[in-house]
Amino acid sequence: MGQEHSTTDIRNKFPHLMVEDKSMIVVLAQAADLATSEMNLMLMGESGVGKELLAHGIHHLSRRTHGPFVAINVAAFPETMFESELFGYEKGAFTGDTERHLGRFDQANGGSLFLDEVGHLPLPxxxxxxxxxxxxxxxxxxxxxxxxxxxxxVAATDQELITMVREGRFQKSLYFRFQAMLELPPLRDRRADISALVGHFLPIYNRKQERNLMSVSPTAMAYLKQQPWPGNVRQLLSALEVAVVYADPTQGVLEANNFKRSLQAWEGVRFSKLGERTAGELAGEEKRGYLIKFQNSTRRYPMRDDTASGEVVLGQRVEADHRHPVGRSSVWGLIRRRGAHSPAIR
Known part of the structure; x- marks a missing residue:
């Protein structure tokens, strides 16, 4: 059984994650319990939900807090560079190399290594x-x-790994090497976090963009909470920064119209993981079952026990066929071209 954690305690343990929603409080409580173990972890969730920030938090709560935290996106470099990036190479391994190069595993020795997008790795x-x-x-x-x-x-993915295992696209042995898995819910399923995120980042963007916006109007906040947020926290923060950039210098409060400039870039965008449904249609989706149902009060962390119909994860059986995560998309280019900076949230 895990420790009991108060909401205040959880917020203090993960100060860089702005949370109000109960589902995220439960996830962070589970993460706090797992942080003190030495188990390899898999963080699952749609792109932009905050997986790397959670990995940072887990590292700082662990016994490895004084060691290095090294992060790498394993899908960001060609297959031919995989070994040299992760494992390094000796002097003379390549023509012209005059010294040893330490890979990410060497660099993370004594600490934690965060591997993002492991679901995109080829089988070799x-x-x-x-x-x-x-x-x-x-x-x-x-x-x-x-x-x-x-x-x-600590690895992360926005892919349905159990489906990939069944289809032969992800090695079963590697799947089981991650003794515990946590799934972060998408922003549309934790809308209470929106006001906390906006309240925290508005002063930051004010300083960065030399604005003096005091708050977001109730109408604008209601508008934000109605959006589907297929890009999750990353999309929300980009929309907020765009709103700050384009706000009238004499304006003291952000209104709904200030957010429409960036959000219109997402209208009609389709996501391959969701078939033919658009980002707008996503707003009407019913909540689906997730790999981990966060309302479960059980705090055990057993080894995974896969069956043909579902999984046993964190003590609860969940049907695997009802999860619908949104895949990674290149639409962030639309936002960046409008002058917004995309925060490093995965």
Whole structure:
């Protein structure tokens, strides 16, 4: 059984995550319990929900807090660079290399390594990652010495891994190497967090953009809470910064019209994971079942027990066929081209 945590205690443990919604409080309570373990963790959720920030928080609550926290997007570099980026290489491994290069596992030794987008790894790279997780050791490219490291891995994905396992696109052995999994709910399922996020970041964007906006009007806040937010927290914060940038310098309060400039860029955008449904249609979707149903009060963290119809995760059985996460999309370019900065939230 996990420890009992008050809402205030949870907020103090994760000060960089602005939360009000009960579903996120439960997720963070589970994360706080898991942080003190040495288990490898998998964070699941749509793009933009805050997986990397949660990984940071878990690291700082762990016994590894004084060690390094190294983050890498494993889908961001070509397959040919996978080994050199993660495991490094010895002097002379490549033509012209005159010194040893330490990979991310070396850099994270004694701390935590955050691997983002592991669901996008090709099968050969999955096998290489599995081996180092099993053995806690690897060879640098061009070297024959076995390098042992003490690293806790926290991975993240916006993919349905159990479906990928069944389809042969994700290695079952690697799947089971992550002894615990947490899923962060999308912003549309935790709308109480919107006011907390806006209240925290409005002063930050005021300073950055040299504005003096005091607040967001009740009408504007109601408008924000009605949006589907397919881009989740990342989209909300970009919309807020765009609203600050384009607000009249004499304006003291942000109104709904200030947010429509950036949100209109999302109208009609389609997401492959949702078939033919548009971002606008998503607003009318009923809430679906998630991998972890957060209203469950059980606090056990058993090993995963997959069956043909669902999964046992954190002590609760959930049908696997009713999850509908939104996939990653390139629409952030639309927002950035309008002058907004996309915060580093995954």
């Amino acid at each position: 790279q999955q096998a290489k990652l599995l081996r180092v997780l099993q053995e806690k050791a690897f060879h640098r490219l061009g070297g024959d010495k076995l390098v042992r490291v003490d690293v806790r891995v």
